[in-house]
Amino acid sequence: MSLLTPERLRELREGPRADRSTLAAFALGLLLGAVHPAGLVAGGVLVGLVAPSLPRALLFGLYLGGLVLLVFVVSLLFAGTLGRAAGLGQLALLSVIVGFAFPALGALGIRGAV
Amino acid sequence: MQSEYLGVAVTLVCAALLVTAATVAGGFVSLAAPVSGEAWGPAYGANDGSPSDSLARVATGPTRIENPYGTARVSYDRDGVPHITAGNTEALYFAVGYVHARDRLFQMDLQRRLMEGNLSAAFGAGTLDSDRFHRRMGFDDAAEASWAAVEGSEAGAGVRAYTAGVNRYIEAEPLPLEFRLNDYRPTRWEPTDTLLVGKLIAWRLTGDFRDLRGRVLERRLPEAASLYPRQLDHESSILGRADLGGTSGTLGSPASPAVAEAGPDAATGETADDHRGLYDSLRRYQRPPGIGSNSWVVGGEYTASGDPILANDPHLSLTVPPVWYEQRLVLTGEASMDVRGVAFPGQPAVVIGQNREIAWGFTNVGADQTDLYDYVRPGEETYRYRGEVREVRRRTETIPVKGGEDAEVTVERTVHGPLIEHEGEAVAVAWLGLAGTRELRAVHRLNRAGSIEAVDRIVRRFDSPTQNLVAMEGDGGTYFRLTGRYPIRTVDGERVRGDRVFNGSAGHGEWAGWEPYGEADWNGSGFVPYEAVPHAVDPGYVATANQRTTDDPPFYIGSSTRYADPYRGARIYDRIEDRVGSGDPVTVEWTRDLQRDTRSAAAAQFVPHVLNATDEMSPEARAAAGTLEGWDRRMDRDSTAALYFALFRERIRNATFYDEFHPAGLDAGYYPHLWTVGELPADSRWFDDTRTPERETRADVVARAFERAVAATEREGYGTYGDYNVVDLDHQFPVAALDYPEAPTDGSPFTVFNFRTGAGTQAGSSWRMVATTGEGSVGVVPGGQSGVYYSPHYRDQLATWREGGYREIPFESGGPTVLVFEDEGEGS
Numbered sequence: 001m002s003l004l005t006p007e008r009l010r011e012l013r014e015g016p017r018a019d020r021s022t023l024a025a026f027a028l029g030l031l032l033g034a035v036h037p038a039g040l041v042a043g044g045v046l047v048g049l050v051a052p053s054l055p056r057a058l059l060f061g062l063y064l065g066g067l068v069l070l071v072f073v074v075s076l077l078f079a080g081t082l083g084r085a086a087g088l089g090q091l092a093l094l095s096v097i098v099g100f101a102f103p104a105l106g107a108l109g110i111r112g113a114v
Numbered sequence: 115m116q117s118e119y120l121g122v123a124v125t126l127v128c129a130a131l132l133v134t135a136a137t138v139a140g141g142f143v144s145l146a147a148p149v150s151g152e153a154w155g156p157a158y159g160a161n162d163g164s165p166s167d168s169l170a171r172v173a174t175g176p177t178r179i180e181n182p183y184g185t186a187r188v189s190y191d192r193d194g195v196p197h198i199t200a201g202n203t204e205a206l207y208f209a210v211g212y213v214h215a216r217d218r219l220f221q222m223d224l225q226r227r228l229m230e231g232n233l234s235a236a237f238g239a240g241t242l243d244s245d246r247f248h249r250r251m252g253f254d255d256a257a258e259a260s261w262a263a264v265e266g267s268e269a270g271a272g273v274r275a276y277t278a279g280v281n282r283y284i285e286a287e288p289l290p291l292e293f294r295l296n297d298y299r300p301t302r303w304e305p306t307d308t309l310l311v312g313k314l315i316a317w318r319l320t321g322d323f324r325d326l327r328g329r330v331l332e333r334r335l336p337e338a339a340s341l342y343p344r345q346l347d348h349e350s351s352i353l354g355r356a357d358l359g360g361t362s363g364t365l366g367s368p369a370s371p372a373v374a375e376a377g378p379d380a381a382t383g384e385t386a387d388d389h390r391g392l393y394d395s396l397r398r399y400q401r402p403p404g405i406g407s408n409s410w411v412v413g414g415e416y417t418a419s420g421d422p423i424l425a426n427d428p429h430l431s432l433t434v435p436p437v438w439y440e441q442r443l444v445l446t447g448e449a450s451m452d453v454r455g456v457a458f459p460g461q462p463a464v465v466i467g468q469n470r471e472i473a474w475g476f477t478n479v480g481a482d483q484t485d486l487y488d489y490v491r492p493g494e495e496t497y498r499y500r501g502e503v504r505e506v507r508r509r510t511e512t513i514p515v516k517g518g519e520d521a522e523v524t525v526e527r528t529v530h531g532p533l534i535e536h537e538g539e540a541v542a543v544a545w546l547g548l549a550g551t552r553e554l555r556a557v558h559r560l561n562r563a564g565s566i567e568a569v570d571r572i573v574r575r576f577d578s579p580t581q582n583l584v585a586m587e588g589d590g591g592t593y594f595r596l597t598g599r600y601p602i603r604t605v606d607g608e609r610v611r612g613d614r615v616f617n618g619s620a621g622h623g624e625w626a627g628w629e630p631y632g633e634a635d636w637n638g639s640g641f642v643p644y645e646a647v648p649h650a651v652d653p654g655y656v657a658t659a660n661q662r663t664t665d666d667p668p669f670y671i672g673s674s675t676r677y678a679d680p681y682r683g684a685r686i687y688d689r690i691e692d693r694v695g696s697g698d699p700v701t702v703e704w705t706r707d708l709q710r711d712t713r714s715a716a717a718a719q720f721v722p723h724v725l726n727a728t729d730e731m732s733p734e735a736r737a738a739a740g741t742l743e744g745w746d747r748r749m750d751r752d753s754t755a756a757l758y759f760a761l762f763r764e765r766i767r768n769a770t771f772y773d774e775f776h777p778a779g780l781d782a783g784y785y786p787h788l789w790t791v792g793e794l795p796a797d798s799r800w801f802d803d804t805r806t807p808e809r810e811t812r813a814d815v816v817a818r819a820f821e822r823a824v825a826a827t828e829r830e831g832y833g834t835y836g837d838y839n840v841v842d843l844d845h846q847f848p849v850a851a852l853d854y855p856e857a858p859t860d861g862s863p864f865t866v867f868n869f870r871t872g873a874g875t876q877a878g879s880s881w882r883m884v885a886t887t888g889e890g891s892v893g894v895v896p897g898g899q900s901g902v903y904y905s906p907h908y909r910d911q912l913a914t915w916r917e918g919g920y921r922e923i924p925f926e927s928g929g930p931t932v933l934v935f936e937d938e939g940e941g942s
Contacts, residue, residue: 037147080164109128112121
């Protein structure tokens with residue numbers, strides 16, 4: 001039995017436990033996004049699955065990217081290296097772009113398919 | 115239905131974008147991805163004072179690392195200087211290796227790659243020429259020879275422990291950013307890599323091909339011989355102006371018959387080549403011009419405290435990160451030691467610094483340590499040697515090239531050393547450092563020397579490079595000595611100078627008992643006895659600035675082409691003599707002021723020439739020359755006169771010599787010393803422009819050079835010296851963020867406060883130190899302690915250095931213990 005039947009997906013997205021499943025998807029997505037670059041896409045896929053619509057999937061992906069970037073900034077702040085990291089210029093900018101784009105593409109991509 | 119199509123389309127577009135990003139920019143994504151990107155790994159743990167590291171230390175204590183040699187503790191002070199304490203030498207050196215790798219691993223790897231000829235494996239085909247040269251020279255084999263000479267000693271055991279410490283870091287800790295950006299990993303550190311770092315330093319200080327240069331000049335412009343005298347016409351030699359009252363030692367004396375040396379025509383090669391092509395292909399690898407240093411020691415009879423004061427600032431290439439790494443090493447127990455100063459990353463011991471009893475420093479002698487030999491060649495693979503035909507020893511090495519096909523280089527050697535060839539011209543190179551030298555042992559022992567007597571005994575093993583060593587001890591002793599070994603060259607039984615290409619086929623000029631890549635009989639007949647090398651015990655004061663050692667050397671040390679112009683040396687002696695003569699005591703503050711002295715003796719020499727040439731100048735240039743009147747001769751950043759003078763100084767030699775040298779195929783690299791130009795009589799033939807029918811004099815040439823300087827000032831938009839004299843230090847790795855920020859500074863190549871700007875690698879004070887007994891010593895490096903980009907100590911000393919400032923370098927840390935090395939088996 002597939003986990004991604006239309007009924008189950010509808011249950012996830014609009015059922016009584018939709019909030020909980022969204023929260024779980026963000027938590028797992030954040031973990032995945034923080035451990036590997038591909039995890040940003042995988043995390044995006046997770047939050048995209050629980051998004052009730054395509055526009056919401058885009059938003060969820062961007063939210064997840066924002067969360068990962070927030071964790072990133074805070075961790076560098078605590079490591080005392082945020083200013084130096086920001087000083088890397090294009091690499092730091094690319095980090096922001098990847099941080100937002102990959103989860104968003106993952107979320108949109110999966111939500112468009114299922 | 116329509117929305118389903120839209121969904122599929124969105125999915126396809128997203129998939130296409132992700133696949134494109136992964137294939138086209140996958141490497142950059144892996145680097146830059148937030149949190150997990152490769153580029154950010156080194157950012158965590160790079161700041162020992164950060165909240166996360168401080169909290170971690172509170173929660174779990176310092177980072178614990180297993181050490182097979184015993185326990186050690188590392189704290190970093192507020193400037194990022196490690197204070198390392200251990201119970202035995204090997205435990206200490208293991209920790210030093212770990213700490214060096216933690217702060218400077220990329221630099222260490224780059225240095226060994228350069229010397230072993232392995233840059234292309236990491237950086238691609240652009241470095242192949244460098245790799246070929248270094249492999250032909252066989253520096254790695256020389257390092258093996260030196261390792262064989264030290265591995266059985268206590269220092270050798272220390273190097274093994276140091277090596278293990280470096281490798282422990284490589285195995286367990288995040289690699290620096292540079293490795294990640296360039297996508298390669300360092301190989302394991304080997305003991306010979308530590309020796310290779312030593313060869314790098316020694317080569318940069320004593321390795322040159324100036325004998326080829328002399329030959330080119332001799333063949334192409336023989337009338338210029340008087341421009342390259344054995345001694346420059348000045349009176350500021352090191353021992354000539356030192357206060358040697360009451361001193362014992364070998365101070366130099368007129369050559370006795372036993373060491374009489376023949377002139378430069380006593381031996382010549384037998385081939386007709388002038389070797390210009392060969393020299394031009396090699397000169398980029400020799401000791402760069404402008405590499406020099408200052409040092410002086412003043413005895414207690416002249417100081418306010420009654421204790422000696424020692425100053426040293428070695429002028430080396432200014433790099434990112436700096437050449438030097440500051441550290442304090444403490445041994446507890448019976449073999450107690452407490453030393454601090456600077457080391458070369460890759461070598462464990464302090465090279466310049468002080469312990470609780472003594473302080474010491476080095477400058478380069480400029481001695482001739484490289485002899486060249488050419489041969490009669492019956493065939494491409496043979497050479498004639500002492501009446502027989504010998505095979506050139508050859509082997510082919512493969513050079514791995516990143517992103518390209520492997521390349522090959524043929525390594526050739528003769529009885530004298532590596533045979534270096536370029537377009538059919540070849541010479542064998544005997545560089546003293548190609549044999550098994552033992553300076554690593556000497557420096558190791560120097561760290562724990564307790565007296566001048568001990569220093570004198572220890573430095574006996576300091577085989578290479580040749581250095582002016584100044585030292586002091588707390589009880590009042592002072593010391594000066596030339597370190598290193600001085601080869602004795604003979605031709606047909608007669609001692610000769612080394613400043614020529616020798617006839618290798620006849621066996622001329624060989625160093626008895628010296629074998630390239632092998633052992634050397636340093637105490638044999640091939641080298642000047644240690645006791646005969648100039649040294650002075652308890653001089654009142656002595657100052658070195660790479661000028662010649664003495665006016666009457668007891669043996670051939672070097673020629674004027676290898677010594678520095680006398681400007682810095684003269685200025686230092688002027689000020690010391692004035693101070694001592696005035697009766698005012700020398701203090702640490704006064705010594706610091708002298709180290710920051712920007713008054714140019716070169717300006718004092720040339721400005722009168724400029725002011726005497728104003729009649730030959732345009733009104734505009736004459737007005738500019740007017741700024742030199744009343745100028746205090748200080749090369750300060752806010753000075754317009756200093757700007758004009760610096761640009762004039764850059765041009766005067768070309769204005770003087772171009773018309774004769776260029777037609778002979780000789781570029782600016784062949785011009786004589788600036789001092790020589792300044793001392794030429796006003797009607798010297800060299801001031802005549804051979805391209806004009808008129809007979810020009812000094813005034814004409816000086817005016818021409820000054821006109822060009824003024825034009826350059828306007829062309830470049832310079833307003834003051836600081837617009838031109840900019841510290842602009844770039845990292846070897848071409849990522850702009852890794853470079854230091856640009857800013858103006860004071861000083862010039864010819865002032866005590868030393869800085870050489872211009873294209874290419876800049877040079878200047880690579881470590882500025884004033885040492886005295888007990889507390890009160892100060893120092894500064896041009897950048898920061900850490901080579902880790904994310905560290906707060908990456909360049910935190912740069913502004914202080916640029917402004918001529920210092921930091922205290924006390925024998926205490928004040929910082930928290932960050933690393934604890936535990937004996938394996940102790941556990942945590």
